[in-house]
Amino acid sequence: MVDLLIRNALVLTCHPDVLSGPIHSPGAIAVQGGRILEIGPSTELETKYAKAKKVIDGAGRIAMPGxxxxxxxxxxxxxxxxxxxxxxxxxxxxxxxxxxxxxxxxxxxxxxxxxxxxxxxxxxxxxxxxxxxxxxxxxxxxxxxxxxxxxxxxxxxxxxxxxxxxxxxxxxxxxxxxxxxxxxxxxxxxxxxxxxxxxxxxxxxxxxxxxxxxxxxxxxxxxxxxxxxxxxxxxxxxxxxxxxxxxxxxxxxxxxxxxxxxxxxxxxxxxxxxxxxxxxxxxxxxxxxxxxxxxxxxxxxxxxxxxxxxxxxxxxxxxxxxxxxxxxxxxxxxxxxxxxxxxxxxxxxxxxxxxxxxxxxxxxxxxxxxxxLGLKEEIGSLHAGKKADILLIRPDSPSPVTPSTVVPYFTMTFRGCDVETVLVDGEVVIEGGASTRVDETAVRKACVEQAAALWKRNGIEATPDSINL
Ligand SMILES: [Zn+2]
Missing domain, CATH: 3.20.20.140 (Metal-dependent hydrolases)
Structure with missing residues (x-):
């Protein structure tokens, strides 16, 4: 039984590089123990890993390396x-x-x-x-x-x-x-x-x-x-x-x-x-x-x-x-x-x-x-054996995103706010665009307060107001 199956996504492997890496559409990724176990056509992997502990439906999403x-x-x-x-x-x-x-x-x-x-x-x-x-x-x-x-x-x-x-x-x-x-x-x-x-x-x-x-x-x-x-x-x-x-x-x-x-x-x-x-x-x-x-x-x-x-x-x-x-x-x-x-x-x-x-x-x-970073064998592309650092992106695109248009989508249209789910080491750390680990409001508040404290050391008074907090 695998830990996770991402199915029905447009899978951009970028392996060995973006130009020559296979694209599976619809594709699937099986993850086991924080690493990618297998990538392939969705129907094939859905049958093979029907008993996955967790399934993420990637329909309408791009799956790619972080x-x-x-x-x-x-x-x-x-x-x-x-x-x-x-x-x-x-x-x-x-x-x-x-x-x-x-x-x-x-x-x-x-x-x-x-x-x-x-x-x-x-x-x-x-x-x-x-x-x-x-x-x-x-x-x-x-x-x-x-x-x-x-x-x-x-x-x-x-x-x-x-x-x-x-x-x-x-x-x-x-x-x-x-x-x-x-x-x-x-x-x-x-x-x-x-x-x-x-x-x-x-x-x-x-x-x-x-x-x-x-x-x-x-x-x-x-x-x-x-x-x-x-x-x-x-x-x-x-x-x-x-x-x-x-x-x-x-x-x-x-x-x-x-x-x-x-x-x-x-x-x-x-x-x-x-x-x-x-x-x-x-x-x-x-x-x-x-x-x-x-x-x-x-x-x-x-x-x-x-x-x-x-x-x-x-x-x-x-x-x-x-x-x-x-x-x-x-x-x-x-x-x-x-x-x-x-x-x-x-x-x-x-x-x-x-x-x-x-x-x-x-x-x-x-x-x-x-x-x-000396991590070529571990990250940077989706490939069996590599660490499961994976993004699921829901493209907000005015035109079709297909296997032949998905690469230029990233230079023409993509914005980070289109990222929906993020896995690091197979762990979902961002789900539905939000952190699964930290209180985002508290993180922003602490940062704004520390910024104001730093500015104060330069003689700049800026009290954080309701816009920030
Ligand atoms: Zn620098």
Missing amino acids: FIITHTHMPYVLGHNQPVDVSQLRSFWDMLQKMGWEWLEDITTADGILAGTQYASLKMLKTGTTTVCDLVEAPNALPGPLDASVRAITETGIRAQIGYEVTERVPGVPIAEQLDLAYAEKGFDENIRLLESLASTGGEDGRIQGRLGVHTAYTNSPATLEKARKIADQYACGIQIHIAEIPRAFLVEKYGKSAPEILDEAGLLGPDVVAAHCIDLTDSDIDILARNRVNVAHTPMTNSLGGNGVARVPDMMEKGINISLGHDCFFTLDTAEYIRYAYLVHKAHRANPMLIPPFQALDLALGHAAAA
């Missing part, structure tokens, strides 16, 4: 819409120093991380994201911010890789003036504490994993970068880092080298690295990333927000670099928006409508993202 976001900072939701004094922001450097650090990261507390991560992970699940890679940044909340992250993630039920950002940056001091190794050491300690605790607890049966966080090539010395590689090898946890999100000229002027060159020399790069942004790169920088088989987390919306340009995604793809999708939690948590923006921005940027077709845009948040 989306995967390979780079974000979930507590950043606390800074959404913060009415800061934008006249202080004259350049990208001001945005980093003020908006990113002084007005947000440096004043984030453990309670803020807990509430922000609960909210962000819940919203992601509700809109179809079942796995997230989160880089936590809160230097004045050390030690302990990752405990708050683990608690929030455990409660909502999302799959996650998390790490704390190792940086020599001194809170409140411009990076050009001073860096301090002691801050990096505190960051390493936080990561190691998490990695060792997950090794002993099992991390919710592997649903939560550690991934060592490193800030950038320009806020860490070569010694810190070398140490990061050593720790990543010791714990086999991989690394998440920001690369080339700032103008290349800054690093070349300061160090005589680009970020990929600095990181290559330090021996940090490798196939277990997820590098966010990767915008301002030369051909030789791209060659370095390709040679080291680095995975890129493409974050087109935040790159646009900072006025940092458009990453050379088509060129990187041509060189065989694995490109996945990240979002930084600066805008909505709806992966549909990021898929659509990635689908459009390169066409506009290169004046070429043939770039990034719909199947490729979807792969950024599915198979490519699973591979980036």
Whole structure:
């Protein structure tokens, strides 16, 4: 007897990828012990698994793998819409120093991380994201911010890789003036504490994993970068880092080298690295990333927000670099928006409508993202033996959704609010669009209160009113 049978759905397997993966319509998925047992035509599986413990009728629904976001900072939701004094922001450097650090990261507390991560992970699940890679940044909340992250993630039920950002940056001091190794050491300690605790607890049966966080090539010395590689090898946890999100000229002027060159020399790069942004790169920088088989987390919306340009995604793809999708939690948590923006921005940027077709845009948040996180055999597509991270989507479409139109539906029409049911490890965590695990009103209330508390530290009074609560 199987645990679950999803029947009568349009099953988009995306295995081995979106373009060549079979589509079953009507199809069915049998789930046993948190994993996919079999996928096939609905009539066949309904007969074979007639005694399933639970049956979900997927008529009128798309069944597909859950989306995967390979780079974000979930507590950043606390800074959404913060009415800061934008006249202080004259350049990208001001945005980093003020908006990113002084007005947000440096004043984030453990309670803020807990509430922000609960909210962000819940919203992601509700809109179809079942796995997230989160880089936590809160230097004045050390030690302990990752405990708050683990608690929030455990409660909502999302799959996650998390790490704390190792940086020599001194809170409140411009990076050009001073860096301090002691801050990096505190960051390493936080990561190691998490990695060792997950090794002993099992991390919710592997649903939560550690991934060592490193800030950038320009806020860490070569010694810190070398140490990061050593720790990543010791714990086999991989690394998440920001690369080339700032103008290349800054690093070349300061160090005589680009970020990929600095990181290559330090021996940090490798196939277990997820590098966010990767915008301002030369051909030789791209060659370095390709040679080291680095995975890129493409974050087109935040790159646009900072006025940092458009990453050379088509060129990187041509060189065989694995490109996945990240979002930084600066805008909505709806992966549909990021898929659509990635689908459009390169066409506009290169004046070429043939770039990034719909199947490729979807792969950024599915198979490519699973591979980036070292989870290719486990998630990112629907296939027997893989983890049962499954979405059921009820398309609100003005036109027929059929096996031949279902892929473009995702770039043209799909919104996260069309997601109805979400399974992680075979467990229904979202049912009828609502969480089965947490009180959503309480999660939102706590997040709004923590956002107001954070804003207050910036001198901004904003009492949560009935609109929020
Ligand atoms: Zn980031």
